[in-house]
Amino acid sequence: MNTPQLTKNQTLVFDVLTKAEAPLSAYTILDKLRDNGFRAPLQVYRALEKLLEYGVVHRLESINSFVACAHPNEDCHNHGLVAFAICEGCGQVIEFHDHEVDHRLMDWLKSQKFKAEKATIEIRGHCATCS
Amino acid sequence: MNTPQLTKNQTLVFDVLTKAEAPLSAYTILDKLRDNGFRAPLQVYRALEKLLEYGVVHRLESINSFVACAHPNEDCHNHGLVAFAICEGCGQVIEFHDHEVDHRLMDWLKSQKFKAEKATIEIRGHCATCS
DNA sequence: ATCAATTGCGTAATGCTATAACGTGTGCGA
DNA sequence: TCGCACACGTTATAGCATTACGCAATTGAT
CATH class of the missing domain: 1.10.10.10 (Winged helix-like DNA-binding domain superfamily/Winged helix DNA-binding domain)
Structure with missing residues (x-):
């Protein structure tokens, strides 16, 4: 878009x-x-x-x-899945895209005949400097 | 636990x-x-x-x-990541566990020295019967 | 047996998150 | 110029979650 x-x-x-x-x-x-x-x-x-x-x-x-969005110049809709690592210490968020995870999830959904429309992947924990 | x-x-x-x-x-x-x-x-x-x-x-x-939990007899804390496919039509939820996705995410987090404590993976869309 | 610590419970009040419903103004194409 | 789409402003309300206080039951060490 x-x-x-x-x-x-x-x-x-x-x-x-x-x-x-x-x-x-x-x-x-x-x-x-x-x-x-x-x-x-x-x-x-x-x-x-x-x-x-x-x-x-x-x-x-x-x-x-x-x-x-951490990638202002690219189009996030082209990234497939977006995942986030959220630090509970400093609040900082690391955003990342992984096609491997993406494909794996999509394959599974396909096998279930489930039509994915929106995905949420959020990992909470502590970043390098806060742990 | x-x-x-x-x-x-x-x-x-x-x-x-x-x-x-x-x-x-x-x-x-x-x-x-x-x-x-x-x-x-x-x-x-x-x-x-x-x-x-x-x-x-x-x-x-x-x-x-x-x-x-869809797996009452096992211990969900041993499953590693749990992911959910949530149907916006009927509301039904399919719960699944995938070690591949798990490992892939954990490897990435490790590379960032991020200590994961809790993960959320939720896919929203429509199930086989509702799409 | 007794006391202290822990845990679960009940109630009231409050705070945080999100949306519904109404109306206004503006720009633009038929 | 009419109708439509869209952004905006305001008020009210709905929905989700927690804080604070006090009481009762349980446990376990002395």
Whole structure:
């Protein structure tokens, strides 16, 4: 999917996520944007919805947070599966793509005649510097 | 981890999950147990906490729900990774374990010196009968 | 037997996450 | 210029999870 020109709200939310060193919850984003005129959760959620659709932001289901894609120049939809290692110490996220894991999972799903639409792979633990 | 004798509340919650054909949210479980004296969310969450610890119940992060382990006789903590295919049509969940995927992920994490503590793999889509 | 520590339980209150429902304004093609 | 699509703003509400407090039962060491 191509990324069209972002709107004002989408740009604000994206910039906040890009500058952050760790994933942010929607409400944290809201607080960071109050000075920019944000007043309600929906302003954040609507922007996030589009950013997720464009593939420039990922949602981390296991911690109800959002993070900017680590590979801004490529198209995340072409990567197949995306997996995340989330450090519970510093909050940092390492994003990675592995075609081996991808294929293996897809083969299994195929054998079950299961049509995959969305995948979540999140590993929680401690990164090199925090363990 | 061994599974000790379950308490009354733990048994009630576990039975509800075992009889269910799809994952249930904590509040849905609460509603199903009102006739058994349940009145507050915490009664459910406390039971779930233990059941998760014993490995007889899994939490599905992507849909904020809980499901009984599909392999009651084995010890889920010995399985390494557990992955789930969740049907958005009928809600049914297929649980599976794949050592190949497991090893591949663990190798990658090792190369990053990342200490994994908990993993979430959830595929959402449509099962054979719902697609 | 007794005391202390642990564990489970009940209740109320609160906090965090996400969406529904309404209406407004703007740009653009038929 | 009409109709449509889309982004936006606001209020209210729904859904998920935890904090804090106190009580009762159990266990286990002295």
